[in-house]
Amino acid sequence: xxxxxxxxxxxxxxxxxxxxxxxxxxxxxxxxxxxxxxxxxxxxxxxxxxxxxxxxxxxxxxxxxxxxxxxxxxxxxxxxxxxxxxxxxxxxxxxxxxxxxxxxxxxxxxxxxxxxxxxxxxxxxxxxxxxxxxxxxxxxxxxxxxxxxxxxxxxxxxxxxxxxxxxxxxxxxxxxxxxxxxxxxxxxxxxxxxxxxxxxxxxxxxxxxxxxxxxxxxxxxxxxxxxxxxxxxxxxxxxxxxxxxxxxxxxxxxxxxxxxxxxxxxxxxxxxxxxxxxxxxxxxxxxxxxxxxxxxxxxxxxxxxxxxxxxxxxxxxxxxxxxxxxxxxxxxxxxxxxxxxxxxxxxxxxxxxxxxxxxxxxxxxxxxxxxxxxxxxxxxxxxxxxxxxxxxxxxxx
Numbered sequence: 001x002x003x004x005x006x007x008x009x010x011x012x013x014x015x016x017x018x019x020x021x022x023x024x025x026x027x028x029x030x031x032x033x034x035x036x037x038x039x040x041x042x043x044x045x046x047x048x049x050x051x052x053x054x055x056x057x058x059x060x061x062x063x064x065x066x067x068x069x070x071x072x073x074x075x076x077x078x079x080x081x082x083x084x085x086x087x088x089x090x091x092x093x094x095x096x097x098x099x100x101x102x103x104x105x106x107x108x109x110x111x112x113x114x115x116x117x118x119x120x121x122x123x124x125x126x127x128x129x130x131x132x133x134x135x136x137x138x139x140x141x142x143x144x145x146x147x148x149x150x151x152x153x154x155x156x157x158x159x160x161x162x163x164x165x166x167x168x169x170x171x172x173x174x175x176x177x178x179x180x181x182x183x184x185x186x187x188x189x190x191x192x193x194x195x196x197x198x199x200x201x202x203x204x205x206x207x208x209x210x211x212x213x214x215x216x217x218x219x220x221x222x223x224x225x226x227x228x229x230x231x232x233x234x235x236x237x238x239x240x241x242x243x244x245x246x247x248x249x250x251x252x253x254x255x256x257x258x259x260x261x262x263x264x265x266x267x268x269x270x271x272x273x274x275x276x277x278x279x280x281x282x283x284x285x286x287x288x289x290x291x292x293x294x295x296x297x298x299x300x301x302x303x304x305x306x307x308x309x310x311x312x313x314x315x316x317x318x319x320x321x322x323x324x325x326x327x328x329x330x331x332x333x334x335x336x337x338x339x340x341x342x343x344x345x346x347x348x349x350x351x352x353x354x355x356x357x358x359x360x361x362x363x364x365x366x367x368x369x370x371x372x373x374x375x376x377x378x379x380x381x382x383x384x385x386x387x388x389x390x391x392x393x394x395x396x397x
Contacts, residue, residue: 167329182318
C-alpha cells in the first residue's frame with residue numbers, strides 16, 4: 001500500500017538487528033540521511049547493547065540520536081515479532097542467518113501488513129517464506145522485499161535499468177558481469193557457510209515454491225547458468241555465478257512486462273586473468289566441501305564470530321563494478337553500476353535507502369513477496385544515484 005493509505009503507527013522504519021556489525025552501519029546511515037520527520041527506532045535483543053549504540057550515535061548527532069526509540073525483541077519470540085511489526089510501516093532486518101533467525105519476523109510482517117526488507121542471500125529462506133507467507137502478505141498488503149543489499153540490488157536494478165534502454169515488445173538478452181573487492185564479517189561468513197551446507201534443503205524449497213508459482217502468461221523468462229568464457233565485451237574471463245542474484249533478476253522479469261515477451265539473463269563473475277579464472281571454482285569447491293562438515297562450519301564460525309568485520313580503513317578500500325550488456329530489437333547497450341565497499345558500506349546504504357523508499361515514496365501498487373525492481377524500480381535507482389551509487393549508460397550501438 002502507498003503511504004497515504006496506511007494506518008497510523010508509531011514508527012516509519014524500525015531497524016531490527018541494529019547492534020550487529022552491519023546493523024550499526026545502517027543505523028549510522030539512517031541517522032545521517034533520513035528526513036528529520038522520519039520516525040526511526042532501533043531494535044534488538046539486548047537493551048544494554050541498544051543503549052550503548054545510541055550513545056555512540058550521539059557522538060555524531062546528539063540531537064537526532066536522543067530521539068531514537070529503542071525496542072527490545074527476540075527473533076525467536078512470535079509475540080515480540082508481532083508487536084514490532086505492528087509498531088511500524090517498515091521493518092529492516094539484519095538478523096541472519098535468516099533460515100535460523102528470520103521466519104518469525106517475516107510471518108509477523110505478513111500478518112500485520114508491514115513492509116519488510118532484509119539482506120539475505122539465502123535462496124532456501126526466500127523460497128520458504130514465499131511458500132508460507134505469500135498469500136497472507138498479499139491479503140494484508142505487506143511488501144516482503146528480500147535481498148536488499150549487495151545481494152541483489154545492484155544486479156536486479158542494473159538489469160532493470162539496462163532493459164529500459166532497449167526497445168519494448170521484443171526479445172531481450174542481458175548479461176551481467178560482476179567485479180568486486182572487499183573483506184567479510186563474521187555474520188557474512190556464517191550465512192555463507194549456512195547456504196553452502198544446506199544445498200539439499202535449498203533444492204527442496206525451490207521445488208516447493210515452483211508448485212505454488214504461476215509463470216507469466218504468454219511470456220518467456222529464463223536465467224540459465226551459462227558457461228565459462230572469455231568476454232570480449234568486458235575483456236575479462238566470465239565465470240557463471242550461481243548466487244541468488246540471477247534468480248532475483250528472473251523474478252523481476254516475470255513480474256514486469258517491460259522485460260518483453262522473451263527475456264534471458266546470465267550472471268557472471270568477471271575475472272581479469274586465466275589463472276584467477278581457474279582458481280575460482282577450486283576455491284568455491286573447497287568452501288562448499290568444508291561447509292558439509294558441521295564441525296568445520298562451527299570452528300570457522302567461532303574463529304570469525306558474527307559481530308566482527310572490517311574496520312573503516314579496510315572498508316574504504318572496497319569497491320564493486322557490475323557491467324551489463326543488453327541487446328534486442330537491433331539495439332545493443334552497455335551499462336554499469338558502481339560503488340564502494342560492497343559487503344558493508346554499500347550494503348548499509350542500499351538497505352537503508354530501500355527501507356526509506358518503501359516508507360516514504362509513492363510507489364507502484366504491489367504486495368506479497370516482491371523483488372527490489374518490481375517494488376521500487378525507478379524510485380530506488382534515483383535514491384541510490386543521489387547517494388553516490390550511479391547507474392550509467394556507457395555505450396549504445
